[in-house]
Amino acid sequence: MWRGAISFGMVAIPVRLYLATESKSMSFRMLCPDDHTPIRNKRWCVTEDKEIPWNATVRGYEVAKDEFVVIDDSDLDALPLTTAHTCEILEFVDDSEIEAGVCIKSAYYLEPEAVGVKPYYLLKAALEKTGKVAVGKIAFRDREHLCRLALHEKGLLLNTLHWPDEIRDAGELSLPEAEARPEIHKRELDMAVMLVENLSAKFDAQRYKDDYREALMAVVEAKVNDKPLEHVAQERPSKVTDLMAALKASVEAAQSGERAKAPRERQAARRRTAAEGTRRRKAS
Numbered sequence: 001m002w003r004g005a006i007s008f009g010m011v012a013i014p015v016r017l018y019l020a021t022e023s024k025s026m027s028f029r030m031l032c033p034d035d036h037t038p039i040r041n042k043r044w045c046v047t048e049d050k051e052i053p054w055n056a057t058v059r060g061y062e063v064a065k066d067e068f069v070v071i072d073d074s075d076l077d078a079l080p081l082t083t084a085h086t087c088e089i090l091e092f093v094d095d096s097e098i099e100a101g102v103c104i105k106s107a108y109y110l111e112p113e114a115v116g117v118k119p120y121y122l123l124k125a126a127l128e129k130t131g132k133v134a135v136g137k138i139a140f141r142d143r144e145h146l147c148r149l150a151l152h153e154k155g156l157l158l159n160t161l162h163w164p165d166e167i168r169d170a171g172e173l174s175l176p177e178a179e180a181r182p183e184i185h186k187r188e189l190d191m192a193v194m195l196v197e198n199l200s201a202k203f204d205a206q207r208y209k210d211d212y213r214e215a216l217m218a219v220v221e222a223k224v225n226d227k228p229l230e231h232v233a234q235e236r237p238s239k240v241t242d243l244m245a246a247l248k249a250s251v252e253a254a255q256s257g258e259r260a261k262a263p264r265e266r267q268a269a270r271r272r273t274a275a276e277g278t279r280r281r282k283a284s
Contacts, residue, residue: 147160
Protein backbone atom coordinates (compact mmCIF):
# COMPACT_ATOMS: atom_id res chain seq x y z
CA MET A 1 0.00 0.00 0.00
CA TRP A 2 3.04 2.30 0.52
CA ARG A 3 6.38 2.20 -1.19
CA GLY A 4 9.32 4.32 -0.13
CA ALA A 5 12.41 4.21 2.05
CA ILE A 6 13.37 4.10 5.72
CA SER A 7 15.84 6.87 6.51
CA PHE A 8 18.36 5.38 8.98
CA GLY A 9 20.88 8.20 9.44
CA MET A 10 22.54 8.56 6.02
CA VAL A 11 21.39 5.07 5.01
CA ALA A 12 18.25 4.68 2.89
CA ILE A 13 16.40 1.35 3.09
CA PRO A 14 13.90 0.87 0.21
CA VAL A 15 10.81 -0.92 1.58
CA ARG A 16 7.17 -1.68 0.99
CA LEU A 17 4.44 -1.50 3.66
CA TYR A 18 1.63 -4.01 3.89
CA LEU A 19 -1.27 -3.95 6.33
CA ALA A 20 -0.57 -6.46 9.09
CA THR A 21 -4.22 -6.79 10.11
CA GLU A 22 -7.60 -7.13 8.45
CA SER A 23 -11.08 -6.44 9.71
CA LYS A 24 -13.39 -9.39 10.30
CA SER A 25 -16.34 -7.22 11.33
CA MET A 26 -19.79 -8.29 10.19
CA SER A 27 -21.47 -5.69 8.00
CA PHE A 28 -25.16 -4.85 7.72
CA ARG A 29 -27.13 -3.24 4.91
CA MET A 30 -29.67 -0.55 5.69
CA LEU A 31 -33.13 -1.63 4.45
CA CYS A 32 -36.50 -0.02 3.87
CA PRO A 33 -38.69 -0.94 6.87
CA ASP A 34 -41.69 -1.68 4.59
CA ASP A 35 -40.37 -3.96 1.83
CA HIS A 36 -36.86 -4.77 3.17
CA THR A 37 -35.07 -3.62 0.02
CA PRO A 38 -31.62 -1.98 0.30
CA ILE A 39 -31.55 1.80 0.74
CA ARG A 40 -29.23 3.71 -1.59
CA ASN A 41 -27.06 6.53 -0.32
CA LYS A 42 -26.99 9.00 -3.21
CA ARG A 43 -24.32 11.66 -3.74
CA TRP A 44 -26.60 14.54 -4.66
CA CYS A 45 -25.60 17.91 -6.10
CA VAL A 46 -28.09 20.40 -4.66
CA THR A 47 -27.09 23.10 -7.18
CA GLU A 48 -27.67 21.01 -10.32
CA ASP A 49 -30.29 18.80 -8.64
CA LYS A 50 -28.75 15.57 -9.89
CA GLU A 51 -26.91 12.48 -8.63
CA ILE A 52 -23.11 12.44 -8.99
CA PRO A 53 -21.40 9.06 -9.62
CA TRP A 54 -18.78 8.18 -7.01
CA ASN A 55 -15.94 8.10 -9.58
CA ALA A 56 -16.86 11.64 -10.71
CA THR A 57 -16.55 13.29 -7.29
CA VAL A 58 -13.52 15.38 -6.33
CA ARG A 59 -11.99 16.30 -2.98
CA GLY A 60 -12.45 19.79 -1.66
CA TYR A 61 -10.98 21.66 1.30
CA GLU A 62 -13.18 24.43 2.72
CA VAL A 63 -11.19 27.66 3.00
CA ALA A 64 -14.20 29.86 3.77
CA LYS A 65 -17.93 29.27 4.15
CA ASP A 66 -19.09 27.46 0.99
CA GLU A 67 -15.75 28.21 -0.68
CA PHE A 68 -13.55 25.24 -1.55
CA VAL A 69 -10.14 24.46 -3.03
CA VAL A 70 -10.09 21.24 -5.09
CA ILE A 71 -7.33 18.78 -4.09
CA ASP A 72 -6.58 15.88 -6.45
CA ASP A 73 -4.23 12.87 -6.26
CA SER A 74 -1.36 14.73 -7.90
CA ASP A 75 -1.56 17.41 -5.19
CA LEU A 76 -1.36 14.76 -2.47
CA ASP A 77 1.56 13.04 -4.19
CA ALA A 78 3.38 16.36 -4.42
CA LEU A 79 2.99 17.32 -0.74
CA PRO A 80 6.04 19.31 0.41
CA LEU A 81 6.89 16.68 3.04
CA THR A 82 10.08 14.62 3.28
CA THR A 83 7.95 11.89 4.89
CA ALA A 84 5.68 11.50 1.83
CA HIS A 85 8.01 8.85 0.39
CA THR A 86 10.45 8.39 3.24
CA CYS A 87 9.91 7.13 6.78
CA GLU A 88 12.34 9.30 8.69
CA ILE A 89 13.73 7.76 11.87
CA LEU A 90 14.09 10.54 14.45
CA GLU A 91 15.35 8.66 17.51
CA PHE A 92 15.60 5.31 19.26
CA VAL A 93 13.88 4.69 22.60
CA ASP A 94 13.06 1.93 25.07
CA ASP A 95 9.79 0.34 24.01
CA SER A 96 8.51 0.58 27.59
CA GLU A 97 8.46 4.38 27.18
CA ILE A 98 5.72 4.14 24.54
CA GLU A 99 2.37 3.63 26.23
CA ALA A 100 1.04 1.08 23.75
CA GLY A 101 -2.46 1.00 25.21
CA VAL A 102 -3.33 4.51 24.03
CA CYS A 103 -0.54 5.33 21.54
CA ILE A 104 -0.60 2.52 18.96
CA LYS A 105 -3.11 2.71 16.10
CA SER A 106 -2.38 0.45 13.10
CA ALA A 107 0.22 -2.20 12.24
CA TYR A 108 2.10 -2.67 8.96
CA TYR A 109 4.64 -5.24 7.86
CA LEU A 110 7.86 -3.84 6.41
CA GLU A 111 9.30 -5.76 3.46
CA PRO A 112 12.66 -4.77 1.95
CA GLU A 113 13.07 -4.13 -1.75
CA ALA A 114 15.78 -6.24 -3.41
CA VAL A 115 18.37 -3.45 -3.16
CA GLY A 116 17.46 -2.78 0.48
CA VAL A 117 17.89 -6.27 1.94
CA LYS A 118 21.31 -5.72 3.56
CA PRO A 119 20.54 -2.33 5.23
CA TYR A 120 17.12 -3.69 6.29
CA TYR A 121 18.75 -6.52 8.22
CA LEU A 122 21.47 -4.19 9.47
CA LEU A 123 18.75 -2.08 11.12
CA LYS A 124 17.08 -5.23 12.46
CA ALA A 125 20.39 -6.44 13.94
CA ALA A 126 20.99 -3.02 15.53
CA LEU A 127 17.55 -3.11 17.17
CA GLU A 128 18.19 -6.66 18.41
CA LYS A 129 21.56 -5.72 19.92
CA THR A 130 20.40 -2.49 21.59
CA GLY A 131 16.90 -3.62 22.61
CA LYS A 132 15.54 -0.33 21.30
CA VAL A 133 12.69 0.61 18.96
CA ALA A 134 12.78 3.41 16.40
CA VAL A 135 10.46 6.41 16.46
CA GLY A 136 9.90 8.32 13.26
CA LYS A 137 7.39 9.99 10.97
CA ILE A 138 5.67 8.75 7.84
CA ALA A 139 3.03 10.35 5.61
CA PHE A 140 0.20 8.53 3.87
CA ARG A 141 -2.34 10.31 1.69
CA ASP A 142 -4.61 11.12 4.59
CA ARG A 143 -2.02 12.69 6.92
CA GLU A 144 1.42 12.48 8.51
CA HIS A 145 1.79 9.92 11.29
CA LEU A 146 4.12 9.42 14.18
CA CYS A 147 5.35 5.82 13.98
CA ARG A 148 7.24 3.06 15.78
CA LEU A 149 9.53 0.52 14.10
CA ALA A 150 10.18 -2.65 16.05
CA LEU A 151 11.28 -6.25 15.71
CA HIS A 152 8.60 -8.72 14.68
CA GLU A 153 9.34 -12.40 14.12
CA LYS A 154 11.79 -12.54 11.16
CA GLY A 155 11.36 -8.92 10.10
CA LEU A 156 10.29 -5.45 11.15
CA LEU A 157 6.89 -4.02 12.02
CA LEU A 158 5.74 -0.41 11.73
CA ASN A 159 3.00 0.92 14.00
CA THR A 160 1.36 4.29 13.46
CA LEU A 161 0.95 6.20 16.73
CA HIS A 162 -1.49 8.80 17.98
CA TRP A 163 -0.08 12.29 18.25
CA PRO A 164 0.03 13.56 21.87
CA ASP A 165 -2.81 16.05 21.28
CA GLU A 166 -5.05 13.19 20.09
CA ILE A 167 -4.86 11.39 23.44
CA ARG A 168 -7.42 12.55 25.96
CA ASP A 169 -6.29 13.36 29.48
CA ALA A 170 -7.28 10.62 31.92
CA GLY A 171 -7.67 13.38 34.48
CA GLU A 172 -11.17 13.91 33.06
CA LEU A 173 -12.22 10.63 34.68
CA SER A 174 -13.50 10.16 38.19
CA LEU A 175 -10.83 7.89 39.75
CA PRO A 176 -11.07 8.19 43.56
CA GLU A 177 -8.09 5.91 44.32
CA ALA A 178 -7.02 7.94 47.34
CA GLU A 179 -10.37 7.25 48.99
CA ALA A 180 -10.58 3.59 47.93
CA ARG A 181 -7.06 2.44 48.87
CA PRO A 182 -7.50 2.72 52.66
CA GLU A 183 -10.65 0.56 52.37
CA ILE A 184 -8.67 -2.36 50.88
CA HIS A 185 -7.73 -4.80 53.65
CA LYS A 186 -4.60 -6.97 53.54
CA ARG A 187 -6.60 -10.22 53.50
CA GLU A 188 -8.62 -8.97 50.52
CA LEU A 189 -5.47 -8.01 48.63
CA ASP A 190 -3.80 -11.35 49.44
CA MET A 191 -6.88 -13.20 48.16
CA ALA A 192 -7.03 -11.07 45.00
CA VAL A 193 -3.32 -11.76 44.32
CA MET A 194 -3.95 -15.48 44.83
CA LEU A 195 -6.78 -15.35 42.28
CA VAL A 196 -4.52 -13.57 39.77
CA GLU A 197 -1.78 -16.16 40.27
CA ASN A 198 -4.20 -19.09 39.87
CA LEU A 199 -5.52 -17.67 36.58
CA SER A 200 -2.09 -16.65 35.24
CA ALA A 201 -0.87 -18.18 31.97
CA LYS A 202 1.46 -17.44 29.08
CA PHE A 203 -0.45 -15.39 26.51
CA ASP A 204 -1.26 -17.32 23.35
CA ALA A 205 -3.71 -15.59 21.01
CA GLN A 206 -4.42 -18.92 19.28
CA ARG A 207 -6.32 -20.03 22.40
CA TYR A 208 -8.94 -17.34 21.83
CA LYS A 209 -11.61 -17.15 19.19
CA ASP A 210 -14.06 -14.47 18.08
CA ASP A 211 -17.46 -16.18 18.36
CA TYR A 212 -19.47 -13.19 17.16
CA ARG A 213 -19.49 -14.14 13.45
CA GLU A 214 -20.53 -17.73 14.20
CA ALA A 215 -23.24 -16.59 16.61
CA LEU A 216 -24.58 -14.03 14.12
CA MET A 217 -24.68 -16.63 11.32
CA ALA A 218 -26.64 -18.91 13.65
CA VAL A 219 -29.20 -16.11 14.07
CA VAL A 220 -29.33 -15.58 10.29
CA GLU A 221 -29.75 -19.31 9.63
CA ALA A 222 -32.51 -19.59 12.21
CA LYS A 223 -34.39 -16.67 10.64
CA VAL A 224 -33.95 -18.03 7.09
CA ASN A 225 -35.27 -21.43 8.12
CA ASP A 226 -37.92 -19.94 10.42
CA LYS A 227 -36.67 -22.00 13.35
CA PRO A 228 -36.21 -21.09 16.99
CA LEU A 229 -32.70 -20.14 18.02
CA GLU A 230 -30.87 -22.20 20.61
CA HIS A 231 -30.07 -19.71 23.37
CA VAL A 232 -26.88 -20.03 25.39
CA ALA A 233 -27.21 -19.19 29.05
CA GLN A 234 -25.38 -15.97 29.82
CA GLU A 235 -22.79 -16.03 32.58
CA ARG A 236 -23.79 -13.10 34.77
CA PRO A 237 -21.71 -12.13 37.80
CA SER A 238 -23.67 -12.32 41.00
CA LYS A 239 -24.29 -9.17 42.99
CA VAL A 240 -21.35 -8.61 45.33
CA THR A 241 -22.50 -8.26 48.92
CA ASP A 242 -19.37 -9.60 50.63
CA LEU A 243 -16.13 -8.89 48.74
CA MET A 244 -14.06 -11.34 50.80
CA ALA A 245 -16.59 -14.14 50.28
CA ALA A 246 -16.69 -13.46 46.53
CA LEU A 247 -12.89 -13.53 46.31
CA LYS A 248 -12.69 -16.75 48.29
CA ALA A 249 -15.29 -18.43 46.08
CA SER A 250 -13.43 -17.27 42.97
CA VAL A 251 -10.12 -18.69 44.21
CA GLU A 252 -11.75 -22.01 45.12
CA ALA A 253 -13.37 -22.22 41.68
CA ALA A 254 -10.03 -21.48 39.98
CA GLN A 255 -8.22 -24.05 42.08
CA SER A 256 -10.84 -26.71 41.35
CA GLY A 257 -10.38 -26.12 37.63
CA GLU A 258 -13.89 -24.84 36.92
CA ARG A 259 -12.53 -21.49 35.75
CA ALA A 260 -9.10 -22.79 34.67
CA LYS A 261 -10.24 -24.41 31.45
CA ALA A 262 -8.78 -22.89 28.30
CA PRO A 263 -11.22 -20.39 26.74
CA ARG A 264 -11.26 -22.43 23.52
CA GLU A 265 -12.33 -25.55 25.45
CA ARG A 266 -15.21 -23.71 27.12
CA GLN A 267 -16.31 -22.24 23.81
CA ALA A 268 -16.13 -25.63 22.09
CA ALA A 269 -18.24 -27.16 24.84
CA ARG A 270 -20.92 -24.47 24.42
CA ARG A 271 -20.91 -24.98 20.63
CA ARG A 272 -21.27 -28.76 21.08
CA THR A 273 -24.20 -28.21 23.41
CA ALA A 274 -25.90 -25.85 20.94
CA ALA A 275 -25.22 -28.24 18.02
CA GLU A 276 -26.67 -31.16 19.94
CA GLY A 277 -29.80 -29.12 20.62
CA THR A 278 -30.12 -28.34 16.90
CA ARG A 279 -29.73 -32.01 15.97
CA ARG A 280 -32.42 -33.02 18.45
CA ARG A 281 -34.82 -30.46 16.99
CA LYS A 282 -34.13 -31.68 13.43
CA ALA A 283 -34.61 -35.29 14.47
CA SER A 284 -37.97 -34.49 16.07
